[in-house]
Amino acid sequence: MGLLTNRKILILGVANKRSIAWATAQSCAREGAQLWLTYQGDRLKENVCELAGTIPGTETAPCEATDPASVKALFEAIQKKWGKLDGMVHAIAFAPAEDLERPYVETSREGFRIAQDVSAYTLVALAREARPLFAAAGAGAIVTFTYVASERVVPGYNVMAAAKASLETSVRYLAYDLGPAKVRVNGVSAGPVSTLAARGVSGFTKILDVVKERAPLKRNIEAGEVGDAALFFLSDLSRGVTAEILHVDAGFHATAI
Ligand code: NAP
Numbered sequence: 001m002g003l004l005t006n007r008k009i010l011i012l013g014v015a016n017k018r019s020i021a022w023a024t025a026q027s028c029a030r031e032g033a034q035l036w037l038t039y040q041g042d043r044l045k046e047n048v049c050e051l052a053g054t055i056p057g058t059e060t061a062p063c064e065a066t067d068p069a070s071v072k073a074l075f076e077a078i079q080k081k082w083g084k085l086d087g088m089v090h091a092i093a094f095a096p097a098e099d100l101e102r103p104y105v106e107t108s109r110e111g112f113r114i115a116q117d118v119s120a121y122t123l124v125a126l127a128r129e130a131r132p133l134f135a136a137a138g139a140g141a142i143v144t145f146t147y148v149a150s151e152r153v154v155p156g157y158n159v160m161a162a163a164k165a166s167l168e169t170s171v172r173y174l175a176y177d178l179g180p181a182k183v184r185v186n187g188v189s190a191g192p193v194s195t196l197a198a199r200g201v202s203g204f205t206k207i208l209d210v211v212k213e214r215a216p217l218k219r220n221i222e223a224g225e226v227g228d229a230a231l232f233f234l235s236d237l238s239r240g241v242t243a244e245i246l247h248v249d250a251g252f253h254a255t256a257i
Pocket of ligand 1: 012013014015016018019020021039040041044063064065066090091092093094118145146147189190191192193194195196197198
């Protein structure tokens with residue numbers, strides 16, 4: 001028996017094989033979960049469906065997470081096919097490039113709104129829509145991904161850092177609201193991993209070098225290590241844990257200089 005045998009898990013945020021969401025999908029599949037992957041639009045459909053095809057039984061559907069109609073359609077499809085949900089993985093983030101590039105003090109109001117909407121509010125909206133399906137399962141687990149820039153300044157992370165702070169606070173408040181229904185909500189604060197989204201942060205390569213030099217483990221992390229931490233939160237191994245943010249960053253968050 002795997003840690004997630006007979007569990008049905010929805011994973012949002014696979015863009016390609018480098019995505020943290022894809023690493024999480026592989027960890028979950030290894031432990032026997034049945035998966036449902038979403039793609040944001042036609043641009044990513046082929047990629048995601050090709051990846052999904054490598055894990056037998058995996059369902060796919062489009063989901064634009066900021067569009068209530070798209071989210072509703074996704075959960076209706078899951079209700080029809082599965083009738084329940086045991087876990088949901090939120091691996092979605094976006095901020096306009098120009099707002100990531102300019103100094104934080106020059107962040108545009110619209111850029112701030114978009115970063116918060118896509119990267120933080122989508123967790124709240126998705127959790128709300130998932131509630132009936134978790135209720136049908138009798139319990140549930142939600143996992144999202146954040147970054148240490150929410151706690152301390154990482155130059156270049158700017159408007160996304162504020163969105164991650166909001167996301168982490170949402171983890172705690174959602175955990176409080178959904179706890180009585182046996183739904184746990186946790187976050188993984190991942191060290192830098194070279195993905196599409198990460199490449200949008202200016203100076204990303206330098207960040208990798210700094211972590212390697214200063215982190216207690218003297219290396220960067222791999223996406224698979226983040227996926228396995230998400231697996232922990234989705235499985236009964238973490239049954240007593242909610243409202244938690246776990247750093248998977250080779251210990252970098254604990255260092256000062
Ligand atoms: P990624 O592969 O580029 O994944 C980001 C995903 O978010 C993409 O699939 C993207 O789709 C999706 N997305 C953006 N806007 C969306 C929307 N409105 N509706 C639906 N999906 C949307 O990058 P990643 O690094 O794996 O990111 C996953 C999560 O990990 C993010 O929350 C990120 O902030 C977090 N994280 C990453 C790192 C790192 O160093 N990589 C570190 C800590 C935390 P499109 O490509 O179509 O926009």
